[in-house]
Amino acid sequence: xxxxxxxxxxxxxxxxxxxxxxxxxxxxxxxxxxxxxxxxxxxxxxxxxxxxxxxxxxxxxxxxxxxxxxxxxxxxxxxxxxxxxxxxxxxxxxxxxxxxxxxxxxxxxxxxxxxxxxxxxxxxxxxxxxxxxxxxxxxxxxxxxxxxxxxxxxxxxxxxxxxxxxxxxxxxxxxxxxxxxxxxxxxxxxxxxxxxxxxxxxxxxxxxxxxxxxxxxxxxxxxxxxxxxxxxxxxxxxxxxxxxxxxxxxxxxxxxxxxxxxxxxxxxxxxxxxxxxxxxxxxxxxxxxxxxxxxxxxxxxxxxxxxxxxxxxxxxxxxxxxxxxxxxxxxxxxxxxxxxxxxxxxxxxxxxxxxxxxxxxxxxxxxxxxxxxxxxxxxxxxxxxxxxxxxxxxxxxxxxxxxxxxxxxxxxxxxxxxxxxxxxxxxxxxxxxxxxxx
Ligand code: DOR
Ligand code: ZN
Ligand code: ZN
Numbered sequence: 001x002x003x004x005x006x007x008x009x010x011x012x013x014x015x016x017x018x019x020x021x022x023x024x025x026x027x028x029x030x031x032x033x034x035x036x037x038x039x040x041x042x043x044x045x046x047x048x049x050x051x052x053x054x055x056x057x058x059x060x061x062x063x064x065x066x067x068x069x070x071x072x073x074x075x076x077x078x079x080x081x082x083x084x085x086x087x088x089x090x091x092x093x094x095x096x097x098x099x100x101x102x103x104x105x106x107x108x109x110x111x112x113x114x115x116x117x118x119x120x121x122x123x124x125x126x127x128x129x130x131x132x133x134x135x136x137x138x139x140x141x142x143x144x145x146x147x148x149x150x151x152x153x154x155x156x157x158x159x160x161x162x163x164x165x166x167x168x169x170x171x172x173x174x175x176x177x178x179x180x181x182x183x184x185x186x187x188x189x190x191x192x193x194x195x196x197x198x199x200x201x202x203x204x205x206x207x208x209x210x211x212x213x214x215x216x217x218x219x220x221x222x223x224x225x226x227x228x229x230x231x232x233x234x235x236x237x238x239x240x241x242x243x244x245x246x247x248x249x250x251x252x253x254x255x256x257x258x259x260x261x262x263x264x265x266x267x268x269x270x271x272x273x274x275x276x277x278x279x280x281x282x283x284x285x286x287x288x289x290x291x292x293x294x295x296x297x298x299x300x301x302x303x304x305x306x307x308x309x310x311x312x313x314x315x316x317x318x319x320x321x322x323x324x325x326x327x328x329x330x331x332x333x334x335x336x337x338x339x340x341x342x343x344x345x346x347x348x349x350x351x352x353x354x355x356x357x358x359x360x361x362x363x364x365x366x367x368x369x370x371x372x373x374x375x376x377x378x379x380x381x382x383x384x385x386x387x388x389x390x391x392x393x394x395x396x397x398x399x400x401x402x403x404x405x406x407x408x409x410x411x412x413x414x415x416x417x418x419x420x421x422x423x424x425x426x427x428x429x430x431x432x433x434x435x436x437x438x
Contacts, residue, residue, distance in 0.1 A: 001064040004364040005371075005381035014064060015051060016388040019430035023051075023384055057433075059392050062425055065363045066382050067099025067130075067389030069370035070340060072164070072189075072243060072267060072315035075101075075132070078119060079108025084320040084409050086120065087127040089340070092318070092408035094435035096340040097424025099389035100131040100379060101318075102370075105142070106165035112137035112148040114156035121157050129434045130427070131389070133159045133376065135189060138177045142166050147177055154184040159374045162189035164243055167225055169195055174229065178238030187239040187265075187373060192225035192250070193217075193291065202331055204277040204292040212280065214330060217292050223249035230257045230264055241373055242266040244317050246291040248301035255310045265373050267313035268302050270339060270346040271414070275299070279414065285326045285333035286414040289319065307356055312369040314362075316343045320410030338408050342401050342415045344393070348422025352395060359395065367391075388431040395422045397437075 001012045001024070008024070015023040070093065076084040084092075086103075093101045103120065105111035111120065117134050124132035136153030140146045142163045150161055161181060168174045168190060181188050198221040203209050205216020226242055230253055233240040245251060245266040257264045271289065276296045280287045287293060294302075305311040319336025326333050347366070351357040357365075371380025378387045401418045403411050427435035 001382065002359050002363055003066055003382040004360045005066070005368040006383045008382070009360055014382060014390070015053070016431045019388050021382055021384050021386045021388055024382060057392070057426065063359060063393040063395060064382070065359070065391050065393055066367040066380050066386070067391050067427070067429065068097045068344065068366045069100045069376065069380060070098045070316050070318065070343070071102045071313060071370040071374060073101040073103050073318045073340065074106065074320065074336070075103040076107060076320055077123065078116070082409070083322050086123045086132065088407060088409045089318070089320070090124065090129040090132060092338070092340040092406065094129040094427045094429070095407045095424070096342070097344045097391040097393065097427055098130055098340060099391065099427060099429045100133060100376065101340075102133045102135050102159060102374065104135055104162060104164040105137045110137050110142050111135070111158070112140050112142070112153070114149070114152045117153055117156035117158055130429050133157075133374065135160045135162050135164070137161065138163045138168055138188065139173060144169055144173060147173065147180065150177070150180045151184055154186055158186070159376065160187050160189050160241070162191065162243065164189065164191040167191050167193045167195060171228060171232065175232050175236060178232055178236035181238045182236060185375070187241045189241045189243050190225065190229050191243050192222050192229060194221045194224045197221035197224065201292070202288060203280050204294045206277060206295050208277045208280060212283070214280070219247035219249055219294060219298065222247050222291055223253060226250040226253050230254070230262065233264060234262055240264045244269050244272065244291055244315070245302065245311060246272045246294050246298060248298050251301050251305045251310060255305070258310065265312045265369070266310070267315040268306055268311045269315060269317045270343050271337060273299065273302055273306060274346060274350055275414065283330045284414065285328065285330055286337055286412050288330060288333055288335055289317070289337050290335035303356070306365070312365060313373065314343065314347060314365045315370070316340055320408055321412050323411065326412045336412070338406070338410050338413050341406055341408065342413060342418070342420070345399065345401070345420030345423050346415065348395055349420045353421050388428060390428040391424050392426040393422065394425040394437070397421070397423050397425070399423055
């Protein structure tokens with residue numbers, strides 16, 4: 001069991017009662033638990049120190065970790081249920097080892113009122129395989145003109161606020177959003193992009209875009225907004241979490257802000273950590289997302305920042321799109337790729353099996369840090385009293401990412417056909433097994 005939040009990395013038994021972690025301990029007599037109503041090993045059967053349980057899950061050779069949390073997911077419900085529903089998106093999450101996901105508000109309608117938040121939570125309660133934590137809009141209709149009813153959104157259950165999909169271009173509106181956010185104690189999660197600098201761009205601006213003849217999005221379109229939002233958050237005292245950091249300049253700004261003791265965090269996606277803009281050369285629209293795949297130097301800076309902790313979180317920016325819409329010319333295809341089902345395998349393959357990150361560091365970035373940033377109570381840890389959200393990781397299982405296996409309704413990922421090492425063998429939410437790999 002690895003639980004960085006409580007400093008545990010040991011061979012242990014975990015006892016779950018109802019939806020809670022009751023107890024974590026050394027295996028009793030080396031024999032584990034005894035199963036109620038079934039004959040187990042004789043000496044254990046008679047040992048009153050060994051608890052009676054309904055089910056024993058043998059995780060020998062695997063790693064038991066706090067359920068992974070993806071704080072950046074696009075579910076398309078309400079509005080585009082052909083692309084993803086709360087049911088299909090949470091099934092994809094369960095397969096990927098995630099026990100909690102946060103859903104961004106750019107649905108149709110957008111999540112800018114309590115009624116939309118309540119709909120998402122009710123639907124998640126009914127058909128969701130994993131916990132769903134909505135993120136509400138910063139501005140009404142994500143139009144960037146007027147603030148949404150932030151207090152109402154938080155009261156209804158939103159754990160953070162963002163206009164993701166779009167930036168908040170108006171600095172004064174962002175300032176006021178931050179001032180309110182401090183009153184509700186939720187973080188703002190900006191999508192940092194200066195729309196004037198990025199206008200018309202479809203990929204990273206650099207040598208590759210020039211060679212391909214595609215209009216570029218310069219890295220400063222992101223970094224300029226990261227800088228602005230850091231300054232505004234310093235001015236207002238708001239908590240800031242920068243979505244999908246992709247450039248070396250943004251990292252420099254975040255590192256510098258942290259050095260001054262600021263409460264700013266950032267996330268990186270598996271695709272930005274692994275693929276550079278070179279991947280766009282085939283003009284495949286599954287390499288088109290926003291922010292775009294960046295230069296190799298940016299990828300290197302992002303990896304370094306993930307390793308040294310400047311980037312605290314790995315999040316997928318899972319963005320399902322209909323096949324018909326993605327199968328267009330590069331210029332016209334929508335931005336975004338799905339990521340829930342490949343994230344863990346990619347991170348284990350590229351960072352754990354290469355010795356760049358330990359399992360504890362990965363769990364920190366995929367479970368403990370998101371829980372801390374979003375103040376998700378009793379999550380991101382397996383300490384007694386925590387929710388029984390558990391991921392059993394098989395770090396050595398080799399598999400190929402296949403389209404037919406995707407639980408997501410959309411299949412837009414550039415990682416189909418990739419050989420990966422490591423996956424979720426089992427996902428447990430509130431004490432119930434919601435995914436078991438075969
Ligand atoms: O690639 C992206 N896809 N970037 C965004 O900002 C929005 C997202 C989406 O909703 O498809
Ligand atoms: Zn975004
Ligand atoms: Zn997003």
